[in-house]
Amino acid sequence: MTLRKLLLSFGIAVLCSRCCYSQWLEISNVKLRQESTELAGPKIMIEYDIIDPGISPESPAYVFVRYSRDSGKSWQFIPMDSLRGNGFDIVDKSGHKQIIWWGTSQTSFTDGNQVEVRVRGIAMARIPAGKFVMKSLPGAGRDESKEISPDPDLPLFYMAKNETTISMYTDYLNELGSEAAGWNQRMASENRCGIVRNDDGTYSVKPGRENYPVTYVSWYDATNFLLWCGLRLPSEAECEKTMRGGLYLDGDAAKKKPNPMPERRYPWGDESPGADGVFRCNYDSEDDGFAYSSPVGSFAKFGSPYGICDLAGNVAEWTLDWYSTSYHAGLDGFRMVRGGSWMAVAAACDAITGATQLPLKESSIMGFRGVKGPANSR
């Protein structure tokens, strides 16, 4: 972890952090200072640079800040509603950013020397509000208790471009500390994950595994990580819309870019993942180049209409949605998983196939990604 400690001295700007964890966006020159105000108590100014030519309104960064007031022993998420400025939440322009952190109870530090902040960013894709085609197979695992609209529509939301990586998750574990839940022994598996717990209670990534999707995460692990970030899991409807694209790729408000294939089977179109000897995702094929999972974004050329990678194959992804089979209703609470995996047949990587899993399941073929959007987006 190279996010360096930020020492806070009252009224004095101190230093920076630079992130080199795979798949956190690079954030540098983080500066922090506390200023008093005449009437509203102290405020904290946070400045940083996020220089990434890929950042745009269609592909913004999601930036969140966590702070410690006990020299890094424990960390808290800074709620977005106590921040002002141009450098938090959805950030759609590269450059120098400034955040004002208000909130007396949080920012009235008696010993500023013990305060640190960590600023992290995730590459997202913007999914404009609008209608899309939803045609999940109920028998393949759709929650039949949901009211499925014949004309489905979703408000604006943002989805992480990549699956959560091993290094991102390891960063999270290290911040939580050695007693944290969220790690299990199977995560040490060389080929299927690669997070080792050290004797001193810290966690390390096995060399070369940084950019692979994290696996062996339960639904609760995934949810806890995303709460830590200020994000949530996607719904099944969001997964399906993101895979196919809405009826208009720029949304129903603009309607300038009609989706040429709104009923496509896979993110790239209708071709089977291995058609014509071209491998479009990581599924159960010996010829796609990967015996297990692949580094996130390995098939970026075959991303969704919004530029989101690995929605098909690689690791299946947890969703928010319950599955209430008649047989198990009331007892267990299965959750839906979407997108197929490196172990799945090609057909299972399509836009409609879901699988059911118990939320405690930790599997080498399941990971997750985050979404920023309305809480009940279906």
Next chain:
Amino acid sequence: MKSLNRREFMKGTVGAAASLTVLSQPRARAAGEKVIIGVMGLGGRGTYLAEKFAQRPDVEIAYLSDPNTRRFARAREVVEEAQDKRPKMVQDFRKILDDPSVDALINATPDHWHGLGAIMACQAGKDVYVEKPMAHNIWEGRKMIEAARKYKRVIQVGMQSRTAPYTGKAKEYIQSGKMGDIYLVRVFNMMQHPKQKETPNQPVPEGFDYDLWCGPAPKLPYNPSRRWLNQWEYSCGPIPGDVVHQLDLARYLMDDIPYPKTVVHTGGVNALTDGRQTPDTQLATFEYGSLTLMMEAALWTPYMKKIPADIRDSDRFPNWPFCSTRIEILGTEGFMYYGRHGAGWQAYDANGELVRSEYGRQADKEHQDNFIDCIRTRKKPNADVEIGHKTALLCHMANISYRVGNLKLEFDPQTETFTNCDKANQYIKREYREPWVVPDNV
């Protein structure tokens, strides 16, 4: 040994093909040698069983099969994790039967495949672990017994609760006479199911052999929103699918009482009026001479709870009045609450004083141990096919009473038919779809 191969099977019916097989003496794996198993059906239960058997050091899961290839990954992953060896993935379970190295088949399919799948496995020289209810209809259950005996195969039915030690202690207590004479056993199975919401028929998706999935049942237009559990073609119904455990426990506690003389059913599709065929409310009374067995089951009772996970394997008892899977034993001198899923049992005397309590534990592993042991020793398993048949029979009898208008039916155990209703006898056996026909002579 020569097993039934696919080409032979497809030439005609199962019976015609079976006549080509040459039987060997049942194979018994030596101690230390792994038992080789294939799994048929990769839904939730099949995947669970595949994982549990794969975790055993004395078993190798060599095959996983399901007509729907979308189900492969979840099952393969748990098996690979458990045994560190990749199983073969096949859509057609007959490839498992063709492999002479395979000792046993786990059949965790929907009900309509239980009987034929097990019979074909016996014909191919495989032992069988088959999920419950063991057969789709009464006649088919009898044929399963005949196949097991003819081919000298072990068939263990997935009614694991009877293997639990605490269940054995409850039986001992009841049979000791401490509760006096038992005249009434009440079996409960209250659940909460959602309505199904049928959507239009759809094309069969790529990677799904729907014809094979339908097998002996009619090939209805493909409609994934139509729950197979709610259709007579594929199922005995969602209530029998679960209450069969309770009925089996009741039979076991009463020293495996064989056949009831009569059955009468009350109920129907009362709450979940969503186009389903199978009832959401089933109350049935079975008369065994002086003993009466009553079954009360429904799919619309949210306040009735199955045994919570934290009670199943602990020294705790459920809240009996709201325990959806309890059995009540009523004797002339005492009363007993018994709970499935390791919930334990408590006995009361004639004054209503608690006189005996026994905590319980689930017995899935012990039931699986028993199956593997019987494969090696050729003994009859705890839930032998004959036991499975006589328990499933109660579900079939209740269903048939319902299907003929909730009439009281009299049953002849010798012929396993009804003596006072010809219409009821029409439901003793199903119509089989060629070539997936269970022959008269297995």
